[in-house]
Amino acid sequence: MESIEQIRDRLLAQFPRAQLAVVANPGPAAQHGLLLDHEHAAAIARFLRDDPALRLDQCSNVTGIDWPEKEIVETTKSTVPDPAGGPAKVVETKTKRLQPGCLEVVYHLYSVTHGHGPVILRLRTGNRTDAVAVPSLTPVWRACEFQEREVFDLFGVTFTGHPDLRRILMWDGFKDFPMRKDYVEPDDYEWEPTPHGAVLEKAKVHYPAPAPAAPAPTAVPPPPAG
Amino acid sequence: MSDAPTSAAPAITDAERAELRRHGILLTSLQELYTWGCSHSVWPLNFGLACCAIEMIAASMAKFDIARFGSEVFRPSPRQADLLIVSGTVTKKMAPQVIRLWNQMPEPKYCIAMGACAISGGPFKQGYNVLKGIDRFIPVDIYIPGCPPRPEALLHGLVQLQEKIKGFQIKGPDAPRHLQTADAGEYPVPEFGAHDLEPPHNPAVWTAPTIVRSEKG
Amino acid sequence: MNPELLGSPGGANVRAVHDAFHGDLLEVSMGPHHPSTHGVFRMIVTLDGERIVKLKPVFGYLHRNHEKLGETVSYLASMPYTDRLDYLSAMTNNWAYAIAVEKLAGQPVPERAEYVRVILAELTRLLNHTCLAGFLMQDCGCSGTPLMYAFREREKILDLFESLSGSRMMCNYQRFGGCRVDPTPAWVDATRTLVGNYGAFLDEFEALLTGNEIIMARTQGVGVLSSALAINAGVTGPMLRATGVASDLRKSDAYGVYPRFQFRVPLGAHGDVYDRYMVRVLEMRESIKILEQALAGLPGGPIMDPKAKLRGFRPKAGEAYGRIEGPKGEIGFYLVSDGSPNPLRYRVRPPSFINLTVLEDMCLGQTVADAVIILGSVDIVLGEVDR
Numbered sequence: 001m002e003s004i005e006q007i008r009d010r011l012l013a014q015f016p017r018a019q020l021a022v023v024a025n026p027g028p029a030a031q032h033g034l035l036l037d038h039e040h041a042a043a044i045a046r047f048l049r050d051d052p053a054l055r056l057d058q059c060s061n062v063t064g065i066d067w068p069e070k071e072i073v074e075t076t077k078s079t080v081p082d083p084a085g086g087p088a089k090v091v092e093t094k095t096k097r098l099q100p101g102c103l104e105v106v107y108h109l110y111s112v113t114h115g116h117g118p119v120i121l122r123l124r125t126g127n128r129t130d131a132v133a134v135p136s137l138t139p140v141w142r143a144c145e146f147q148e149r150e151v152f153d154l155f156g157v158t159f160t161g162h163p164d165l166r167r168i169l170m171w172d173g174f175k176d177f178p179m180r181k182d183y184v185e186p187d188d189y190e191w192e193p194t195p196h197g198a199v200l201e202k203a204k205v206h207y208p209a210p211a212p213a214a215p216a217p218t219a220v221p222p223p224p225a226g
Numbered sequence: 227m228s229d230a231p232t233s234a235a236p237a238i239t240d241a242e243r244a245e246l247r248r249h250g251i252l253l254t255s256l257q258e259l260y261t262w263g264c265s266h267s268v269w270p271l272n273f274g275l276a277c278c279a280i281e282m283i284a285a286s287m288a289k290f291d292i293a294r295f296g297s298e299v300f301r302p303s304p305r306q307a308d309l310l311i312v313s314g315t316v317t318k319k320m321a322p323q324v325i326r327l328w329n330q331m332p333e334p335k336y337c338i339a340m341g342a343c344a345i346s347g348g349p350f351k352q353g354y355n356v357l358k359g360i361d362r363f364i365p366v367d368i369y370i371p372g373c374p375p376r377p378e379a380l381l382h383g384l385v386q387l388q389e390k391i392k393g394f395q396i397k398g399p400d401a402p403r404h405l406q407t408a409d410a411g412e413y414p415v416p417e418f419g420a421h422d423l424e425p426p427h428n429p430a431v432w433t434a435p436t437i438v439r440s441e442k443g
Numbered sequence: 444m445n446p447e448l449l450g451s452p453g454g455a456n457v458r459a460v461h462d463a464f465h466g467d468l469l470e471v472s473m474g475p476h477h478p479s480t481h482g483v484f485r486m487i488v489t490l491d492g493e494r495i496v497k498l499k500p501v502f503g504y505l506h507r508n509h510e511k512l513g514e515t516v517s518y519l520a521s522m523p524y525t526d527r528l529d530y531l532s533a534m535t536n537n538w539a540y541a542i543a544v545e546k547l548a549g550q551p552v553p554e555r556a557e558y559v560r561v562i563l564a565e566l567t568r569l570l571n572h573t574c575l576a577g578f579l580m581q582d583c584g585c586s587g588t589p590l591m592y593a594f595r596e597r598e599k600i601l602d603l604f605e606s607l608s609g610s611r612m613m614c615n616y617q618r619f620g621g622c623r624v625d626p627t628p629a630w631v632d633a634t635r636t637l638v639g640n641y642g643a644f645l646d647e648f649e650a651l652l653t654g655n656e657i658i659m660a661r662t663q664g665v666g667v668l669s670s671a672l673a674i675n676a677g678v679t680g681p682m683l684r685a686t687g688v689a690s691d692l693r694k695s696d697a698y699g700v701y702p703r704f705q706f707r708v709p710l711g712a713h714g715d716v717y718d719r720y721m722v723r724v725l726e727m728r729e730s731i732k733i734l735e736q737a738l739a740g741l742p743g744g745p746i747m748d749p750k751a752k753l754r755g756f757r758p759k760a761g762e763a764y765g766r767i768e769g770p771k772g773e774i775g776f777y778l779v780s781d782g783s784p785n786p787l788r789y790r791v792r793p794p795s796f797i798n799l800t801v802l803e804d805m806c807l808g809q810t811v812a813d814a815v816i817i818l819g820s821v822d823i824v825l826g827e828v829d830r
Contacts, residue, residue, distance in 0.1 A: 027761015027780065028549030057674050061764065061775055061792040108764050108777070108792075112674050112688060115695035118764055143677025146502075146800055154510075169503035169829060170355065171319055175420040178354050179511060185354040186422040272478050276505055276826055277530035277612065279482065287594035302478040317829075320483055320504040323475055343507075349524065352515065353508030374612060 001116040004032040007054070014047060015040050023122055033106065033120035038135050041123055042161070045140040048109060048119065056109035056119055059137065062147035064155035068128070068181045069101040101128045103157050107137060107144070125157060128180070136162035154179035257396045264334060265391035268384070271307035272300035273327065276314025278341040278374040285377035295384050304330040309387070311380075312366075315343035315350055316357040318423050322415045328364045329412045333404030336391070338383055339366045342373045349373060362427035364413050365403070468496065471811070475504040479582055479815040482825030486802070486814070493810045498803040502796075502829055509830040513789030518544055518619070518756050518778075521789065526613040528774075528791060529827040532571045534563040534604070535769040537617035542698060543765030543776035544619045548758040550751060555744045556621040557700045561737045562634065563604075563616070564767070565730040569641060570600045571770035572681075572723040573648075575822045579720060580652060582819035583661050589652060596644055599637055606630060620751025631738060638734045645727055653724065662716040666805040666817035669714060676800045680772025681726060682821060685711030685718040692768035699767075704736045716820040723822075757784050764792075771795045771822050791830055795823040 002010070008020050011034075018040040023033040036044055048056045074095050081088045103125045110117030123134040136159035138144040148159045149168040156177035159165055167174060176183055187202070243253055274282060286292045286300065301307040304327045316324055328337065339360055342348030347358040360366060367390060370383040394402050404411060413431065416423040449457060474485030483504035489497035509528065513521045525540045526533040538560050545552060552560075577593030601611040607626055608614040616623050626634075652658055668678070670686040683690055691708045693701040709725035711718030760782045766775030772794030779788035798821050806814045 025761050025763075027547055027759055027763060029546040029761060029763035031762065031764060058677055060677060060679075060766070060773060061777055061790070063777055063788070063790040065779060065788045106777070108775075112683075112690045115690075120764075141677065142672070142675050142800055143797055145676075146796065167503075169319075169506040171418040171503070173418050173420060178508070183354070185352075186426065188358060188422065188426050273476055274482055276482070276507075277527055280530060280612065283590075284594055284598070287598075288591050289595065289598045304476075315505065315507045317504060317506055319506065320475060323483075323504070327476055349527070350507040350509075350512065353512060355503075355506050355508055376611065 001114075001119075002053070004034055004119070007048075007119065008034060011044055011047065015044060018044065023120075031118060031120055033122045035122045035124065038123065038133075041121075041135045042137065042140060045107075045121065045137050048121075049140055054119070055111045055113045056117065058110045058112045058117075059107055059141035059143045060110050060118070061106075061108040062137075062144050062151065063106050064151040064157055064179065065104040065106060066128070066155060066180045067101050067104060070099045072097050072099050102126070103128055103132060103155055105134055105148075105151055105157055132156055133158045133160050135160055136165075138162050153177075156180065257394075260396055261392045261394050264394075265388040266296040267299075268295075268297050268309045268336065268387065268391075269299045269301050269307050270297055270309040270311050271304055271327065271331070272302045273304075273310065274313050275316065275320065275324075276341075276343065278313035278344070281374045281377050282311055282313045282340065282380060285380045290377040290381060292381065292384070295381065295388070297384055304328075305332065307331055308335055310335065310337045310364075311340050312337065312344040312360045313340045314374075315348065316360050317353075317355045318357055319355060319418075321357045321360075321363060321423060322418070324360065325363050325413055325415045329415070333411050334391075334402065335404070335411065336367045336387055337364055338368045338370060338380075338387065340370045340380060340383070341375055342371060345369050345371065357423075359432075362432045363416065364428075365431055467491075473811075473814075474501070479818070481578065481819070481823055484818070484823065484825055484828065486818075488806075488811060488814060490811065495806045495809055495811065495814060498806045498814065500799055500802055505825040505829040507826075507830070509791060510789055514786055517784045518758070518786060519753050521786075522617070523613065523615040525791075526615055527826055528793070528830065529769070529771060529795070529824045530612055531574055531824055532567040532770050533612060533614045534560075534567040534616060535767060535774060537614065538564055539765060539767045539769065539774040540776050541617045541619055542767055543763055543778050544758070546765045547761060547763035547778050547780055548619065548756075550620045551748055553621055553745050553748055554700070554742050555625075556746050556748075558737050558741045559622050559626060559746065560617065561699055561701065561704075562734060562741075563607075563614075565734045565737070566600050566603065566634070568730045568770045569727055570597050571822075572727050573597060575723060575770075575819075576648070576652065576720060579716075579816065579819040580658070582816045583658060585658070589648070592644075592648055592651070596641070603630070603634055603637065606633070618747060618751065618753060619756065621745070621747030623747075625746040631741065634734075635738050638731055638738065641731055642728070645724065645731075649724060653721070659717060662720065662816060662820075664713070665716045665809060665813050666820060667713060667715045668801055668805050672801060672804060673714070676804075677797045678772070678801055679794050679798070680769070680822075681722045682719055682772065682798050684708065685722045686714035687712055692766060692773060696766070696768075700737075701733075703740070704733045706730075706733050716816055719820040719822075755784070757782060762788075766792065769794060771824070771827070772798055774827075791827075793827040793830060795821065796828040796830075799823060799828065 004022055008022055011020060019037040021035040023035050025032050048054055076093050078091050079088045080091050105123045107121040109119045125132045125134055134157060136148055138148055139161060148162055151157050152159060152165055153167045153169050154177060246253055284290060286298055292298050310328055339345045343350060344360050347356045350356045351358055368383045368387050370379050372379050396405060414428060416425055469490045471488045471490060473488055475483040485501040487499045488495055509524060512524060525536040528536045573593045573596050577590035580589035604614050605611045607630055608616040668686050670688045673683050673686045674688060687710050689708055689710055694708060706729040709722050711722050758780045760780055762779040764775055764777045766773050774794050775792035777790040778786050781787045805817050
């Protein structure tokens with residue numbers, strides 16, 4: 001199979017105005033992805049599906065990834081000459097920059113005809129709050145139908161052009177998107193305090209520690225669940 | 227064997243009864259007859275939730291053969307069932323349906339929480355869509371731990387339930403729920419809320435256990 | 444409407460009744476509590492008379508947040524959760540997850556472990572397909588007997604799993620870079636005996652079912668799926684092969700040591716329920732062949748890569764998608780690592796969920812009773828569908 005760069009170059013020859021970027025995978029798997037722009041996504045998908053050399057006729061896996069906003073601290077070193085004539089000083093300046101978050105949808109394409117793959121397509125939303133739409137690829141591959149609904153349900157990505165975009169796993173009146181990293185689940189479960197980690201923190205909220213002087217601490221009823 | 231305070235000795239001793247039985251005369255009380263009948267024809271609801279359901283099916287198959295205990299008649303309709311085996315994870319999306327099924331079952335009815343999930347949420351306890359134990363909404367008679375419990379464990383739980391039924395008083399304040407006319411045996415069904423079930427548990431059935439953290443923990 | 448009835452004395456009434464009801468649609472909700480839905484699956488079926496004109500599946504009644512939990516625990520701690528995905532085939536789920544993590548971390552696997560994995564995967568395939576055939580016959584109305592036979596054989600395979608891993612269903616056996624315990628020679632002998640007898644069981648099973656006139660009448664031409672739609676809808680596994688598409692990841696991906704074994708990929712011709720049943724039965728025959736070869740060639744050596752790290756396992760940043768041919772189709776895991784002990788993204792590609800995409804297409808124009816067996820022939824397990 002062609003490498004992802006070759007595929008990108010062929011796509012650029014076919015769609016000169018498309019904005020494509022190879023998303024390199026630094027891990028040993030070396031399954032690199034191709035970031036598509038929204039405008040040409042459906043046309044590119046159709047091209048990949050019908051191209052005789054590639055024939056990526058099976059969209060195997062569709063999933064979302066939540067990339068929350070991340071604060072990145074960059075340290076730059078600069079050499080400042082000492083005005084008194086001594087050795088030059090190295091000054092470290094730290095700059096903080098907020099990397100904007102986004103939601104990403106990942107498609108794994110395989111070819112049943114030729115038995116090769118995967119080619120990974122990626123689509124990104126503008127942000128995580130209001131610009132959460134990406135074009136749906138369900139018209140190209142039926143396999144995306146339920147999986148895109150699942151991404152909509154759990155991540156809150158809306159797919160324009162999806163024939164039936166409803167919640168699929170959670171109930172209709174549910175308001176949250178539970179697979180997002182900042183989702184706060186209902187606090188209704190931890191009744192067995194363990195001496196470490198996040199469970200202890202949760203237990204501390206539910207059961208205040210006994211007063212240290214009291215020989216036999218009285219039971220403090222926890223707040224009702226939920 | 228009446229419900230009156232049993233200060234006086236029973237009219238007939240067990241040894242005398244056994245002696246009569248040897249001569250072909252069967253003496254019994256209405257209570258014994260009733261609980262004996264109830265305990266040996268517990269028909270479960272044909273209702274599987276998750277992994278434990280496969281072991282429930284295995285228990286009804288040839289090797290384990292739940293028919294030996296009179297419970298092989300799995301009824302598809304809750305109207306004909308005596309026993310609700312909550313076999314697997316109850317999700318919040320499924321919980322109202324489980325409670326509706328329980329409400330549709332006629333008295334006397336019993337509930338077995340089979341497996342860690344049905345007891346407390348089990349390995350999936352931290353899930354946002356997982357109910358942390360079916361006993362938050364309906365009363366449970368027997369808890370069978372395991373993930374999943376082996377079919378033998380289910381059979382053991384069934385025998386335990388039979389023992390429990392045999393111990394029932396048919397009259398008086400200790401009589402089970404279904405013999406007390408005040409109790410309709412119906413439990414409120416929660417609604418789907420914006421973030422969770424509403425209410426998240428039934429306060430009449432379940433309250434959070436009181437645990438005090440130790441100095442260290 | 445029977446035209447002969449119109450000529451009968453009450454013909455006018457027959458016509459009136461027909462006209463009054465013609466075109467009225469009835470919506471039936473099947474599930475989530477329904478004896479035929481293999482768990483807590485629900486479908487909303489719209490009927491014209493007895494014919495299905497619309498069918499919408501409803502999911503989520505067993506959505507137990509597998510993926511969210513997978514992101515809050517370490518890589519190793521997700522292994523027992525994978526047992527509970529498709530709880531009839533824990534061993535193949537284990538393997539799919541192990542293969543994804545091994546790809547993510549570049550972890551090699553010793554040869555003996557690869558052989559043991561093949562043996563366990565093929566035993567799982569036998570177990571799964573046998574049970575599926577039993578459940579399918581139950582759905583056809585053949586209550587009891589085939590399922591009893593299937594579960595009898597299942598118990599024998601589960602005994603093997605239990606003696607190897609300590610648990611009947613939830614084996615939690617495979618690790619990144621090998622397997623947890625080394626099978627003893629006695630275990631290998633017991634497996635050889637089981638494999639040797641399985642063909643005779645299949646003969647018995649098939650004598651009961653395959654040529655059965657009622658089953659043929661009930662399943663042939665029912666729930667037909669075209670190969671073009673099957674590929675486009677991401678259908679995999681025996682369901683895809685029943686439509687005549689030669690697609691088997693054991694051949695095309697050549698993972699593990701499968702290239703060393705001689706076996707064929709059975710294909711269907713019509714894509715109906717009967718073909719799906721037949722493909723599975725023939726696949727079991729091929730599995731027996733693979734098992735015989737794997738047991739004969741089982742090499743010695745370590746079962747775990749000595750350099751494999753389980754505790755404190757932190758793969759480098761990157762991502763990997765690993766997949767194998769499970770009994771139900773392509774089971775895959777997609778993992779994104781940011782270098783921390785937990786995956787940043789943990790995704791399961793559930794074959795039976797995606798195979799359900801075409802459920803409506805297969806059921807349109809069929810009767811309600813057919814919908815039950817079409818669903819049965821898809822081979823779903825709700826733990827995997829809803830995760």
